[in-house]
Amino acid sequence: MKAKWAFYLTILALLSVITSTPASAQNATISGKVTDNDKPQPGLNVVYKSVNTGHTVKAKTDKNGDFYAIGVPTDVYDVTVVDSSGKTIFTHDKLSVGQNGDDVANILNIDITKGATAKTPAGAAVGSSVASGTQKFAGDAGTAGTASKAGKTSEAPKVTKEEIERIKAQNVKAEGINALIAKYQAAAAAKDWKAAIPPLEGMVAADPSRWEYFQALANAQASSGDYDTAVQNFDKGIQIAQGYASGTTPKDPKYPNSDPAKAKEGMGEMLSNEGNAYIKLNKNDQAVAAFTKAADLSPNPGTAYFNLCATQYNAGNTQGALAACDKAIAADPNKAEAYFIKGSLLIAASTLEKDGKVKPAPGTEQALKKYLDLAPDGSHAADVKQMLAYIGSTIETSIKSGKKK
DSSP states (O other): OBOOOSOOOOOOOOOOOOOOOOOOOOEEEEEEEEEETTEEOTTOEEEEEETTTOOEEEEEOOTTSEEEEEEEESEEEEEEEEOTTSBEEEEEEEEEEOOBSBOOEEEEEEETTTEEEEEOOTTOOSSOOGGGSOEEESSOTTSTTSOOTTSOOOBOOOOOHHHHHHHHHHHHHHHHHHHHHHHHHHHHHTTOHHHHHHHHHHHHHHOTTOHHHHHHHHHHHHHTTOHHHHHHHHHHHHHHHHHHHHTSSOOOTTOGGGSHHHHHHHHHHHHHHHHHHHHHTTOHHHHHHHHHHHHHHOSSTHHHHHHHHHHHHHTTOHHHHHHHHHHHHHHOTTOHHHHHHHHHHHHTTOEEOTTSOEEOOTTHHHHHHHHHHHOTTSTTHHHHHHHHHHTTOOOOOBOTTSOBO
């Protein structure tokens, strides 16, 4: 007959909502001034072309000769200055544009006649600085802006009015998103999740192709207790990431999180957190489905399997819980809580012999002792010792230091 053991334990699922900061692309800000013999040169196009990818960033000098652009990928660029006719009047090779923490200024001041000076941050992208680059003039000093004596002036594509307006719009959009990210990060640092939601909603509205924006928004909503809305946004983020993971949506070299491997990992994180939200909504079937999918996608599925183990336990599905606990242990043999749940499930399957002795189910003692071995002072240590005493087991476990307890 089944043994009725006197230790009624409450298993906490230990499903905490993980909050993450949206990963930002490695971008920088460029700025500078174009002059000729110290006289500002308005209306010129300053073109940065990546020597590695061919990606082009264009900025136009204003009435003071100043130019500015944000959201520029960190890289090494050839820089040209192009006049209104589309002719190149100055070039500079292999300029590093780098980043030091948040977006920073990479300053390039160009005098058509005198040359160029630059300032880039520490930790700039690998490449040559202005000092080691090659400056080229389209004409001799004093005649800059005209054809050289040999009559050879390198041509650059004309920058159309539409392209300039498009670049301006992109810069404005990038500025807006950067401002929203700063507000979100400040709120997240203070763990003020309700304050974090509006800037995240703004980020999602500004660029709905970024799955990590939906992930961060859903995490903030879950942390604020709005689990229904969080589930909706997790689903949206998962759908976007799925496109990149499957290759249906092409990888964008300017967007690191469009990498299929990163998108797949992001899906696993979102599914795990979506499962946590379902737990809070008392929707165990949906939580089980989410955790199962998360475990299949995660490169380190131990946590997802443990969440599945705890969820199945709380739902009363003994076999499902045991199977998930075994998978959690296989993925992470040092997860003490998985051994505790497994031991608790197995001790409930103990039987009584005719002489009144308890016959534990196979593996019970091993699971419980392994918990004590990993967590001798853990929150369930006292309960585990009582269960071991109940099945008549001596309590002597070796902990990591090699000492006996």
